[in-house]
Amino acid sequence: MKIAALVSGGVDSSVVVHQLKEQGYDPTIFYIRIGMEDKDGYIDCPAEEDIEITSYIAKKYGCKFEIVSLHEEYWENVVSYTIEAVKRGLTPNPDMMCNKMIKFGCFEQNWGHEFDKIATGHYATTTELNDKTWLSTAADHVKDQTYFLGQINYMQVSKLMFPIGHLQKSEVRAIAAQQGLPSALRKDSQGICFLGKINYNDFIGRYLGERPGKIVELETGKILGKHNGYWYHTIGQRKGLGLSGGPWFVIKKDIKRNIIYVSNGYDPDTQYGKVVNLAGFSFITEDIWGDFEGTRDITFKVRHTPEFTRGKIEKIGDIYRIQSEEKIQGIAAGQFGVVYDEESRLCLGSGVIADETAE
Numbered sequence: 001m002k003i004a005a006l007v008s009g010g011v012d013s014s015v016v017v018h019q020l021k022e023q024g025y026d027p028t029i030f031y032i033r034i035g036m037e038d039k040d041g042y043i044d045c046p047a048e049e050d051i052e053i054t055s056y057i058a059k060k061y062g063c064k065f066e067i068v069s070l071h072e073e074y075w076e077n078v079v080s081y082t083i084e085a086v087k088r089g090l091t092p093n094p095d096m097m098c099n100k101m102i103k104f105g106c107f108e109q110n111w112g113h114e115f116d117k118i119a120t121g122h123y124a125t126t127t128e129l130n131d132k133t134w135l136s137t138a139a140d141h142v143k144d145q146t147y148f149l150g151q152i153n154y155m156q157v158s159k160l161m162f163p164i165g166h167l168q169k170s171e172v173r174a175i176a177a178q179q180g181l182p183s184a185l186r187k188d189s190q191g192i193c194f195l196g197k198i199n200y201n202d203f204i205g206r207y208l209g210e211r212p213g214k215i216v217e218l219e220t221g222k223i224l225g226k227h228n229g230y231w232y233h234t235i236g237q238r239k240g241l242g243l244s245g246g247p248w249f250v251i252k253k254d255i256k257r258n259i260i261y262v263s264n265g266y267d268p269d270t271q272y273g274k275v276v277n278l279a280g281f282s283f284i285t286e287d288i289w290g291d292f293e294g295t296r297d298i299t300f301k302v303r304h305t306p307e308f309t310r311g312k313i314e315k316i317g318d319i320y321r322i323q324s325e326e327k328i329q330g331i332a333a334g335q336f337g338v339v340y341d342e343e344s345r346l347c348l349g350s351g352v353i354a355d356e357t358a359e
């Protein structure tokens, strides 16, 4: 079997190579350049150290190694999506878009199609059920990364391999240490790769500039201060509002009037909700419900968290509506809602949290 292993130089994907070799495979290693260092030299993804480590891993295990570039594709698919979403007042998820469009999209079209499988260091597993492949959760429920994979399609999931998905993170680190891999002690990456070392606000500022507006207390309508543009603020955000007498939380944004609404207190009720409307829902493997009346029991996530929340899902026209059992904090339009079966074992699919304020 021909396997392409996507290796970033981090501990997880380094151990992927070890695991594959142990299983008797001879993967070709690919490092993808996806930072933005060629755009005016502004956004700098720290690629060189990663490449050095990946190259060391390739040598150690005697694997073919290719460095490929998807800079432009990354810009067109992920960065522009991020800027567009933020401009519309939404909360984007660049990492999910990167998996769907870059790692398993453009990579497949350019190089992956020559291989039988693509292996990554994601904490996830696949399950064969009813002659089909299903994305399923990792043995390490805290590290589980299926949330970030919730947008992939059937073609993609049936080609993927997650050689460390059945291990705990501590076991992965132990293997790396035992094998003397240089990545053993590296810190986990923090996502949003293209930002590299630059500050998120600088990045947004560069593309969207400033548009000063009011910060208003939701409950009283009192003007509390000024912000530099609604795109600098996200629902659920607590830090960086520059208001005294806090904590303050961003609860709502009025894009048309450029107003940020905030609530005060350590745990204001206004930051919670129980209903999540998902638009453009797509199933990864298959639509297991079809058109249905009433509700189905599920678990779900509205962001990458260790916990799965229980809820019921119903279909209302094109919208899938989740009624959560527990109140959930910071339901932000634009983020993805990822839906799992009742046991939080199979990842079924995802949709975008709808903007309730849009007309």
Ligand SMILES: Nc1ncnc2c1ncn2[C@@H]1O[C@H](COP(=O)(O)OP(=O)(O)OP(=O)(O)O)[C@@H](O)[C@H]1O
Pocket (backbone or CB within 6 Å): 006, 007, 008, 009, 010, 011, 012, 013, 014, 030, 031, 032, 033, 034, 103, 119, 120, 121, 122, 188, 189, 191
């Ligand atoms: N630049 C890259 N080139 C090739 N593959 C990559 C790259 N970045 C990430 N990947 C792949 O995607 C997986 C998940 O990426 P993520 O950014 O979540 O890294 P991570 O969880 O810190 O894993 P790692 O420790 O391998 O970096 C990685 O394990 C690797 O297989």
